[in-house]
Amino acid sequence: MEIQDQKSKAVANWLLLGVGMTVIQIALGGITRLTGSGLSITEWDVVTGALPPMGEAAWQALFAKYKTTPQFQLLNFDFNLANFKFIFFWEWFHRLWARTIGLVFAIGFIYFFVKKYFKPSMIKPLVVLFLLGALQGAIGWIMVASGLQGDAVYVKPTRLALHFIFALGLLAYTYWFALSLKANVIEKKTVSAEGQYKFLGIRKWAWVIIAILFFQLVYGALMAGHKAANVASTWPTINGQWLPMGLTSKDSFLLNAVNNTIWIHFVHRGLAYILLAIIIYWSVQMNKLKGNRFWVSVNMLPLFFVFVQVLLGILTILSSANIVPGVWAKFEWFAQLHQLVGMLLLLSVVNIIYATKEI
Numbered sequence: 247m248e249i250q251d252q253k254s255k256a257v258a259n260w261l262l263l264g265v266g267m268t269v270i271q272i273a274l275g276g277i278t279r280l281t282g283s284g285l286s287i288t289e290w291d292v293v294t295g296a297l298p299p300m301g302e303a304a305w306q307a308l309f310a311k312y313k314t315t316p317q318f319q320l321l322n323f324d325f326n327l328a329n330f331k332f333i334f335f336w337e338w339f340h341r342l343w344a345r346t347i348g349l350v351f352a353i354g355f356i357y358f359f360v361k362k363y364f365k366p367s368m369i370k371p372l373v374v375l376f377l378l379g380a381l382q383g384a385i386g387w388i389m390v391a392s393g394l395q396g397d398a399v400y401v402k403p404t405r406l407a408l409h410f411i412f413a414l415g416l417l418a419y420t421y422w423f424a425l426s427l428k429a430n431v432i433e434k435k436t437v438s439a440e441g442q443y444k445f446l447g448i449r450k451w452a453w454v455i456i457a458i459l460f461f462q463l464v465y466g467a468l469m470a471g472h473k474a475a476n477v478a479s480t481w482p483t484i485n486g487q488w489l490p491m492g493l494t495s496k497d498s499f500l501l502n503a504v505n506n507t508i509w510i511h512f513v514h515r516g517l518a519y520i521l522l523a524i525i526i527y528w529s530v531q532m533n534k535l536k537g538n539r540f541w542v543s544v545n546m547l548p549l550f551f552v553f554v555q556v557l558l559g560i561l562t563i564l565s566s567a568n569i570v571p572g573v574w575a576k577f578e579w580f581a582q583l584h585q586l587v588g589m590l591l592l593l594s595v596v597n598i599i600y601a602t603k604e605i
Contacts, residue, residue, distance in 0.1 A: 253363040258427035260354045261420055267347045268417045269589055274340045275413070276585045279470055280578045282571075283333035284401055285317045285393045287341070296345055298338060308334065321399040344383065351379070371423050378416045385409050403471025404504055410467040411460070417589065418596050425597070431604045432537045442605050444535055449602040451528045455521065455548075455595050462517040463588060469514050474507040475581070479567035481560050484512060518556055525552045532598070541601050547594035555591055558584040 278284050288311045299305045309330045312318050318325065355372065358364055364372070389409045393401035434442055469475060478484040493509050496502040502509045529549035537545070562580040569577050 253358075253361075254365070254427045257358055257363055257368065258424045260358070261424035261427070263354075264347065264351060265417060265421045265424060265593075267343070267350065268413070268420065269586070271340070271343050271347060272410070272413050272417070272589060273582065273586055274336070274343055275410070276470075276582050278336045278340045279406070280581060281333060281336050281574070282317075282322075282400075283336035283340075284390060285315055286312055286330065286333040286337045287390075288312060288315060288394060290387045290390075296342060299334075305331065315394055316397050317393065317399045320397060344386070348379065351376070368427075371426075375416075375420060375423065378412075378419060382409075382412050382416050385412050401471070403468050406471040407464050407467035410470075411464055414463060414589065414592060418592060421593055421596055422600060425600045429540045429600065430538055432541055432601055433604050436538070437605065441535065444531070445537075445602050445605040448528070448532055448535070449599060449605060451524070451531075452595055452598045452602070455524060455528065456592075456599070458517060458521055458524070459592060459595065462514065462521060463592070465510055465514040465517060466585070466588060468504060468510045470581075470585075472505075472507045472510060474511045474514075475563055475577070476566035476569055477507045478511050479563055479565075481563055484508070484515070515559075518559055522552055522556050525549055537601065540597075544594065544597040544601060547597065548591060551587055551591040551594050555584065555587045558587055 287308075299308055305327060309327055312330055312334075322329070355376075385405075386409055389401050389405040392398065392405045432445060437445060478490065480486065484490040490508050490512055493506070493512060494502055495508075496506045503513075504510075525548050529546060532545040535541075535545075558580055562577065562584050565575075565577040565580055568575070
């Protein structure tokens with residue numbers, strides 16, 4: 247039994263390595279977006295694309311392909327080869343890191359399969375994991391392709407949001423799988439009947455938070471895709487108003503929901519305040535409950551991350567008034583950290599749902 251537990255922990259550590267690499271991958275996606283690099287590579291070469299251009303001729307050939315894109319013709323028409331090399335690096339590195347994640351998972355899978363580390367119960371989650379990874383790669387290319395057509399100078403915000411939310415789904419699923427092999431849940435037999443009822447309430451609120459967080463993260467991606475931070479670089483009001491004008495300037499609810507930048511900005515802020523209020527109340531209730539070591543180590547993390555997330559959101563908005571195209575400054579740092587902490591907030595709520603799953 248002890249040997250099997252050690253094997254399960256080894257598999258869990260492999261999965262947690264994947265979680266860490268996926269966090270980095272999503273962060274690299276953020277850097278790629280903030281530097282405007284996502285459309286610098288116009289093809290999806292799974293094998294040969296892993297290598298950077300070798301020699302001046304190869305660089306010129308790739309630059310020539312980039313010159314045919316709407317982004318170059320309408321936005322970056324003054325780019326020289328040095329400018330292109332900069333944006334190419336970030337998109338190439340983003341794709342290279344994705345390939346590296348696939349390689350780490352493939353090598354780990356083969357090793358653990360040969361060594362017979364996998365229990366029968368692990369096979370189905372592993373298959374789902376690989377399918378989600380492949381799907382995420384496909385969605386990534388669909389997103390990039392949306393920026394190579396017509397008069398698009400960036401990828402479509404809705405496809406960016408889809409790519410982002412699927413990445414977070416993959417991240418959360420991998421993390422849950424790792425927890426199932428490594429962390430101990432709170433068992434009913436260790437908790438009184440009254441305690442079980444309270445833990446059940448905590449778990450229900452966790453699912454409510456996940457639902458709100460889903461829409462908040464989608465709207466965060468839409469904020470990024472529409473570059474909507476600086477449509478209102480003031481706080482606490484939105485351009486001096488609590489209820490800004492222009493919320494229904496589009497012809498339909500759907501168009502306002504996904505294309506109206508002031509609506510997107512307003513909703514993103516509003517959901518942040520709702521999450522903050524709920525998580526404060528939720529955390530106060532969790533702090534009253536005693537559980538196992540895992541519970542004690544994770545139950546206050548959502549409160550910490552939501553405070554940091556709101557603070558970074560405010561700083562991102564305030565610094566958006568000073569954005570300089572092509573320059574990495576305060577806004578870019580705050581936006582990148584804002585995205586990173588959003589991922590950590592999501593995983594901290596997953597901890598609570600996992601810890602209480604046997605209640």
